[in-house]
Amino acid sequence: MSNAAEMDAQEIINYIATAPKKTPVKLYVREKPGMKVAWGDAHVYGGRRGKTVFGDWDELKAILDANADSIDYYDVENDCRNSAVPMLDLKGINARIEPGAIIRDRVEIGDRAVIMMGAIINIGSVIGELLHIEDGVTRAGDWLQKRFGKSGSITEGFVTGSLVFAAGAMAVMGALESGLKNDHTILMTKSVIDMAGSVAFAGSLGIGVAFSALSILVLEGTVALLASLLTGVLTEAVITEISVTGSLLIIGIGLNVLGLTKLRIMNMAPALLLPILLCRFM
Numbered sequence: 001m002s003n004a005a006e007m008d009a010q011e012i013i014n015y016i017a018t019a020p021k022k023t024p025v026k027l028y029v030r031e032k033p034g035m036k037v038a039w040g041d042a043h044v045y046g047g048r049r050g051k052t053v054f055g056d057w058d059e060l061k062a063i064l065d066a067n068a069d070s071i072d073y074y075d076v077e078n079d080c081r082n083s084a085v086p087m088l089d090l091k092g093i094n095a096r097i098e099p100g101a102i103i104r105d106r107v108e109i110g111d112r113a114v115i116m117m118g119a120i121i122n123i124g125s126v127i128g129e130l131l132h133i134e135d136g137v138t139r140a141g142d143w144l145q146k147r148f149g150k151s152g153s154i155t156e157g158f159v160t161g162s163l164v165f166a167a168g169a170m171a172v173m174g175a176l177e178s179g180l181k182n183d184h185t186i187l188m189t190k191s192v193i194d195m196a197g198s199v200a201f202a203g204s205l206g207i208g209v210a211f212s213a214l215s216i217l218v219l220e221g222t223v224a225l226l227a228s229l230l231t232g233v234l235t236e237a238v239i240t241e242i243s244v245t246g247s248l249l250i251i252g253i254g255l256n257v258l259g260l261t262k263l264r265i266m267n268m269a270p271a272l273l274l275p276i277l278l279c280r281f282m
Contacts, residue, residue: 001062007106015106023057027064035070039063047255065190082281110237114278120245124271125264134266137162146213157208160253161201162215163265165194166246172239175220179227187220233276 018027030050031037040063042055053060057078064074084136088103095109100118109115141155148154164173174186189269194216202209223230249268255261 003116016084021084022086023078023083024086025055025060025076025083027055027060027076028077029053029054029064030072030074035067037063037070063116068155099163102182103269113237114241116278118272120241120270120274120278121248124245124265124274125268127270128264128267131245131270132267133269137266140148141208144208148207154206154208154211155203157201157205158211158215158267159208160205161198161209162259163253163269164197164201164250165212165216166219171216171220172223172234172242175223176231176234178220178226179224180231189240238275242272245271 027042028050029037029052031048033048039053039055042053042058042060045052045054057076064071068223085104085106088105088107088109090097090103092113093109095113095115096117097103097109098116101115103109103115137159138155141158144158145154170190174190177183177186198209198212198234249265249271252261252263252265252268256263256265
């Protein structure tokens with residue numbers, strides 16, 4: 001199997017752009033008694049009581065239209081439209097892959113990897129709801145609001161900033177490098193990136209974004225102080241999983257900022273810790 005590690009960025013772009021666009025479907029169909037429909041290149045299973053047909057929708061739709069008088073009824077299942085990259089065949093992968101993971105062809109999956117993104121978010125959300133994390137952080141924001149309320153809204157900016165700037169590989173790796181090697185390069189780079197982001201967020205969310213620096217200080221400071229104990233736990237695979245999970249949470253934050261959703265993102269934060277347990281014990 002060819003994988004993405006063997007392709008540079010331009011090759012990946014070219015592959016997606018030039019790959020044939022297909023709409024794979026599963027068709028359940030019953031032909032009228034005595035009638036037989038030729039299904040072209042599709043794979044057909046079943047008999048006179050009903051057939052299951054696997055193929056591309058463009059081809060099957062033309063066949064259905066041309067043979068409408070020969071068909072009693074049909075139902076169609078599909079989960080994509082004009083898809084350029086097929087799903088990866090998972091049967092030969094030496095990894096644990098739970099339902100909900102969407103993995104495309106040419107993706108490299110490490111040996112004995114654990115992929116259960118949907119479950120991680122769900123379990124983390126349940127833990128967060130039980131611990132009332134969002135309510136606690138909101139109360140902290142409200143306390144800051146009372147102390148510095150004249151400066152504008154604080155709570156939303158504090159909660160959003162705490163998540164956006166804490167979720168990611170640079171926050172973890174930078175703190176580890178700082179604690180183990182006294183090398184602050186990654187943290188300095190992250191601080192420049194975060195400064196640019198915080199200006200943009202503060203424009204819409206107010207001064208509360210500045211107070212999120214307290215959350216970042218606690219997180220990165222704790223990781224730096226405990227770096228020698230965490231090096232055996234925070235492997236490359238764990239950091240990758242934390243980064244991916246954090247990216248999903250940031251997408252949710254973006255939807256909240258746009259007013260499209262009202263997700264309780266802070267209650268999903270425990271999902272950032274679950275990859276440690278999964279990669280360590282599962």
